[in-house]
Amino acid sequence: MKRIFYILSFLVLAQASAQKNIYESNRFDQLSEGHKILAIIPFFAHLDLKDEISKKELRSLEEKEGYAVQNALETYFSKRKKKKKFSVEFQNIKNTNAILAQNNITFDNIDVYTIKELSKILGVDGIISGNIDLNVLLSKGVSTEFSFMDYFSGSADYGRIGVKISDGASGKLLWKYEKQINKKSGKNTNDFIDRMMKLAARKFPYDREKRKDRKKETG
DSSP: OHHHHHHHHHHHHHHHHHHHTEEEOTTHHHHHTTOOEEEEOOOEEEEOOSSOOOHHHHHHHHHHHHHHHHHHHHHHHHHHHTTTOBSSEEOOHHHHHHHHHHTTOOTTTGGGSOHHHHHHHHTOSEEEEEEEEESSOGGGOOOOOOOHHHHHHTTTEEEEEEEEEEETTTOOEEEEEEEEEETTTOSSHHHHHHHHHHHTGGGOTTBHHHHHHHHHHHO
16 A cells, blocks of 8 residues: 555656646747647757767767657657647658758757748748757666665766757747656656656647647636
């Protein structure tokens, strides 16, 4: 019985924490009214690894982590899409990356383009982007075994992620979700993103149920 209580307490605290780390624009409904398709672009990644490696190798690893998050988000949205959970479609990331490449936009220079420019180039209504800071290679898989001593030593902390949705026409930030990454978060990028987004599911702005609830409140 005690174990069930602790599990329920953890889930409630996790959900509360997820909600505190979520921002949604008060103009979301107005700016997203005609949104039909969003693109997920590679995330900006910053690695702070203990191993001594060259700048070139570090940049290559950061690129890998950035694309891993892009892929993991597409996997999550694809699973939920089958259950008709969303009011928008998501551009296939292979198409997204191909269009970017055709326009000479790479992981190294994508940050010089504005949201409005990227949306126009990709032919979408909005952009899902973000940053991830890591001290491990999450895409390769990490240890999920932990003890209380890990928290005192700091070895349980792997980094932080921020997921953003921006309006393509105006470039305005519509929604943002920030989350700490630690040993409880998941064993790899796909596992972590799946767990993270499930915690924020009811707060995801394009969730059909959330939009229904909002309409009831304003109706």
